[in-house]
Amino acid sequence: MTKNLQELRALLDEWAREAEVPGIAVGVLQDGEESVLATGVSSVDAPTPVDGDTLFMVGSTSKTFTAAAVLVLVEDGLLNLDEPVVTYLPDLPLADPTARATVTLRHLLTHTGGFLGDVDLDNGWDSDGLAEAVAGFGDLPQVFPTGEVFSYSNSGFVLAGRVLEVVSGTSYEDLVRTRLLEPLGMTDSHFLPWDVLTRHHTVGHTLVPGGTPVVAHTLGLPRSVAAAGGLWSSARDQLRWARFFLLGESTGAAPLGERARTALWEPQRRAALPYEQVALSWLRTRYGDAELVRHGGNVSNLQVSEFVTLPDQRFAVTVLTNSRGGGVVGPRVVDWCLENLAGVPPIPAAPVLPRTPEQLADYTGRYETGGLAFDFTAREDALWARMLVISDPDNSPPAFEVAFVAEDVVARAADTRRATGGFVRDARGRVTAVEFGGRTARRQEVAPA
Structure with a gap:
């Protein structure tokens, strides 16, 4: 793999320049061996080289930690995926009475709650921000009947995060830290900016006309959406997540039993394109004949990431970037790794059907x-x-x-x-x-x- 990774390192520099991405970190897990590559800087204003321990915002990959935390409490006997959420939140405010009575954690973790999924939630950084956000869910329209339609839903994971807080009696961030991050040795993964600022971290960049990256003086997400997209992590820590997810390995006591861990990626139902199926938070697609289990995130076009696994081969690749150009670089890196490291045949282009x-x-x-x-x-x-x-x-x-x-x-x-x-x-x-x-x-x- 070393020779191939040397080739990827050169390509990474080239692709970063082309897409105007100031900094990129890539992690690969193959045959139990971890490799990390990095290029560029954490900020164009204060250029410090990116490395495998640099913190990026991973965006919606945070949802996979929320799902795992739910299963932790399921194993504790405190939650049931198919029990109505109102059982745990008696004051649950949803506009549609049927949805309020029937929506379950399984619906939330599979994006089928049916209420509006993309909403602007900004309740600052107080510890009760998540509770305040959910208190306003009575204003969300019920777009689809509960359980009938997959439509990617950030608000569904915000609600799942609030259930975790209420049932565990602790904050969402502390629950994920103590029950998942610490047992897995993910010491460079954090939710709160005061934990991030004292560590080597990237900042997001916008692209001004001409493609030049400029530092964006915002985080892009408030605390209230932590359960949907608020995690900061490094390439090395993302590989620790991949190692547990694929191999069941952890530095401390495993946070989930084998059955619950593998249940995370088992398909639950058909998803909406470009995804084919949804598991418990994880999204499933195909690369030719290969079955991928994946996620990734986009934080307001400031930091963009990919997290893709081949469970059958116990292979994973994660790509972390700090500008909108990561939406171009990330898929290129993933494709290259699948084809050149995992040996997956390239996907042929589909013929175009003419339309009048x-x-x-x-x-x-x-x-x-x-x-x-x-x-x-x-x-x-x-x-x-x-x-x-x-x-x-x-x-x-x-x-x-x-x-x-x-x-x-x-x-x-x-x-x-x-x-x-x-x-x-x-x-x-x-x-x-x-x-x-x-x-x-x-x-x-x-x-x-």
Whole structure:
């Protein structure tokens, strides 16, 4: 593996420059052996070299720790995945009475709670921030019936985090630290900024016109969403998580028994594209014939990460970056590692199915889910997509062309190897929703200008 990793090291420098990513850390676990590579700096304002112990925000990979913490309390006999959440939170505020009476932790951990999943929660950094956030959940609309539709839900994991606090009698952060991080030897993983600031950490960067990275003077997430995306961690600590997840190894007493540990990645139901199935927080996709169990995160386009495993081969790769360009570099590193280290054959490009302007009109319009919108517009004979943060459209990624690779299924036109989204039709054949970025978004009446 050493020779291959030397090749990857050179590519990492090149890809970081191309994508304007100031700093990258990569960790690989293969055959029980760990390897760490790093390039660049933690901040363009105060450039300190990134290494395997540098802390990055891992974003939504935090959800996998929330799910594991739930199973810790299940093993303790304090929680049941299929018991209604209202059993543990008698004052649970949900707008829909049926959802309030029936939503379970299994629904929350599989993104099927049905209430609005992308919401702006900022309750500061007080210890009761999570409780205050959940107290406002009565204002969240019930978009789908509980248990019927997968739509990626940050708010569902916020609620799961609050259940953990109430049942354990301690803060979410302390529970995860004492029951997961410390037994696994993950001493460089933290949730609170005052724990991070005294350690070597990165800062997030925005890209100004021309692609130049500039330090963003914000963390990007408040404490109230810690259970959905607030963990800071290093490449080495992420490999400790991979080692336990895949091999069951820990420096202290194993935080979960074998049955519970493996239950985390067992498929629960179909997911929304680009994912194929969801486990307990973990997302499952295919790379050709290989089955991947994965996560990753994006913290306000400031820090972007990947965490991908091949359980059958006990192989894992994690990629941590500190700018929006990590959304390009991360998948490139993962693909390279799968093909050159794990020996997974490359995925061939899918043939493009032509569509007429009349056919494209079937799909154009705006699709919304909470604070996110997906705009689809027709340009000549092509369909273009753009994901918008409704409250901050200027900080949203640019539009890109998509191509049809199957009936109602699209991929990026520049890379048709993977489906990225799919349109949903009702019983009358009308396009009423889109699965994109793991979200299921409803079509609005008015098309974007």
